Amino acid sequence: MNSLGWIAGAIIWGTGVIVRFAVALCPADFRAEYGDDLVRTHRELMDSARRQGGVALMRTALRDASGALWVATRLRLGRDVSSVSTSTFYRRTPMFDTLWQDSRFAFRGIARNPGFAATVITVLALGIGGVSAIFSVVNAYLFRPLPFADEHSLVTIYETNPEFGWDDASAAPANALDWRDQVDAFDDLAIYSEFANEATLIIDGEPTLLAGGGVTGNFFEVAGVRAALGRALRWDETWAPNATSIVLSDRTWRTTFGADPSILGRGLDFSGRIMTVVGVMPPTFNFPSNETDYWAPMGWEPTARQEVWFRRAHFVRTLARLAPGATQQEASAQLAVVVRRLQAEYPGTNKVMGAGLMPVRDFLIRDVRKPLLILGAAVSLLLILACTNVATLTLVRASERAREVAVRTAVGANRMRIARQMMTEALLLACLGGTAGLGLGWFAVKAIERLNPLGIPGVTSIALDGRVLFATLAVATLSGILFGLGPALNGANTAPARSLKEGGRADTRSRGGMQSTQWLVGGEVALALLLVAGAGLVLRSFGHIRDVDPGFHVENTLAFDVTAPTSRYSEREDVLAFWDQLTEQLEARPGIERVGTVGRLPLDGTSWSSQFKAEGWPEDRVGIEILHRRSDRGYFEALGIPLVRGRLFESADRDGPLVVVINEQFAAEHFPGEEPLGQRIAYDREPDDESSWYEIVGVVGDQHQISPAQSVRAEVFENRDQDWSRQTNVVVRTAGDPSAAIPIIRSVVAELDPLIPIAEPRPLRRVWRSSIAQEELILMLLGGFGLIALLIAAVGVYGVTARAARRRTHEIGIRMALGAQRRDILTMMLTQGFGVVVLGLVVGLGLALASTRALSSLLFGVTPNDPLTLGSVVVLLAAVAMVASYLPAFRSTRVDPLKSLRSD
């Protein structure tokens, strides 16, 4: 056989396969009657065409294969053969015309039933709005680009210490520098300080506070950013204690210096110390914080690397770029080797100090990953619920439109067309809902932003960008298809004769459509229960958090930052005199009751931690991870922190031996059953001659350091007069509204020193609020979802009951005519649909019991399976479902039997 013969054989065989496949798809009755004959005729036709030549063969093959598939499709879609055209010259309406016609029809359908459309659009808008809001949050964390070049080769190295419970701690600079030198997989490694330092800039005699970030000179190079103006910093400036170069952020360059291009080379007066602007960063770069006004080189002494504190103090973060071709695994492995080497080399500081690395984005979002996942899951559930609900409503409506569909089928509309038209309507509603949802999402994002600035600090922010728009569009289309599919299939399968018969007279026998909507409602109730249970748990948990006593008075208290500049307050005596005057003059003002100073406010995080040893302790006994804070006597008195034992600081301590006050947690944790007062402690694992010894003179009440939801840690308060600092928080207790004291404070500080600005005067209530802001945000979002879920479930139950009531008007009329009481009818209507609701409640409860465990990390003082919460949620949902079905059921009892019977 020549090659043409092979090709012809292959064509005949292939076409035969297609035709047999199409015949197999045909309904059984057609197949049995005509199937074999059809295949045989096709084979003979192909043989005959083959004899006529290649063109005839190809034509017959194409015609028979496509014809068989077409017939199978037509027969599958509608078995009513008499309505199928068999014309060989079958014409199709151009697609665009059909689409246009469908859209017009859909619009008309929506306009005819605005109540239905409004409900569907609202429900979808709530679901899609939630999705777009949450996705814009997720987007900010996971997808928006970081301000680094090639972020995938950037990693952060953190330190770990199982003894101290450190998972991702700040690094000690000496360790970080050793990683830089010894890990070959790092192309380079930069160091930056995690927290900005505030410095007072004097412009034309006016003080302004600027936040500066300390960095190593290679920081910008490692990040892969160039200065927009001038140059970045240099590595050698890292090691120059007198380095005066600074790089401004774009924001500060614009707001403080009016985008002056001649800023380069200008000396800025930082309270006497002149710093020179060498560059300005592009507007996209604000790392590590939005508040960063400028970056300055670390300015370490070149000898610092040999000093113990450089390896003991953990206060820097790192950013490393992997060498070309190096993988994260290789870098990890090499880092582990270096870590072991350092452990052996510096047992005093590094004995149990480990290190790990992770991609820079993972590091930046490490605290929000879990809440984001939970919110994402919740909003997905909400969207599914919204789609289910809309599908329910559409099915209910479709069954009411059965007559319309039947009429259209009877006058010749084919099923495909009807299905497509229902789909168009669903998609149109979804698009309208999506648009409304996007609007809602926009408002939600604005609200979230006002409540709590989200996004990776200084790196990305929330925005409804192209990605969010695209996701919303995709979700809208998908939900349109999801909720349109069921009704489309349902509508296309309506038997016209039966619908026409039923349509005229409401009939109780048509239960098929009824059942599917009831199942959907059951599903809705289950989903809603899950969401409401989550919201309930978070609500209870938030209630517990709010009830936690933070350990100090949040009412009638406020705080502000003050820095005494080195240039005018060079000595300890100068600084202390300034604090004393400030305290004295503030307390002399009316409305101000007590003033104190503290290095870091409670509920505002921790400053530094250390180990300690008490005098006389055996060699193997050591206190791990105690927090430190510097304060004066006024701090405790102004914030109402109780003195439990011993005494507070006294003025005589200023020049006396070193004394400290500890919190109750410290006493309980480190001196159980012992008298802490009079103990002398040093902040070293192995104190030596150079160690300072502090005597514990008092025990005060616990104050939560990070948030009310996090337990109090052992803390020691150093005396401000002994361990002095130029920067402090001043706390003020006022007689009335603390905000009213702010102008007084400003004027007092200005009188004392007009060149000292005060920063962030804020009531402590606000400090407390922001410490629980994340919990509050999660509560608001999950609570909102729960509320929407409840509403949607109610709409679903209402819709289905109302439909059942309408369908049974005739039956109710008969029953009432035969003497049924209104109460009987009401009971009948209520119990009919309630079985499914109960089933939904049971399934939802099961789901909740199985899945609320995922919330446990967000919960405080309440277990994931809290019976009280879950019980209340079940009761709440049952009540809502009861009310939602009561209304239409009640209405059905108002039926006038005569009217309802006559309406046939």
Add this chain to the structure above:
Amino acid sequence: MRPLFHVPPGLSMSKSRRSSQGLTGLTYQILLALAEIKQHGYGILKEMEERGGPSAVPSTGALYLALQRMESQGLIAGAPAPESPAADARRRYYRITEQGRDVASEESRRLAVLVSTARDRALLGEPLAPKHGKA
């Protein structure tokens, strides 16, 4: 206006395309093919091809769909294989019914009226084109 074509009972007229033009081309062709003899599907297709050329032949699927419809409308019926040596007993044969014959005659007369009008208006100066049925 009096309809040109009388609709026999059971014959669907739901397609607007058909109501003004009588039977579909395929239906008429099948009726023509069965007017004198019993035939199987392949025979019907072959005759249509002889009369109208390869482009006048429908796909096998369309033919059987039409056969099923015409059977259900009573225009044709299944028939035993004819007693001739060429006949294939495994095949399904079809014959025209009385009703089918009436419908085919009615349609032929309708077409004849149309064709004679066309001839009067000098639309048929040349010998008839091989296509039948549809204008």
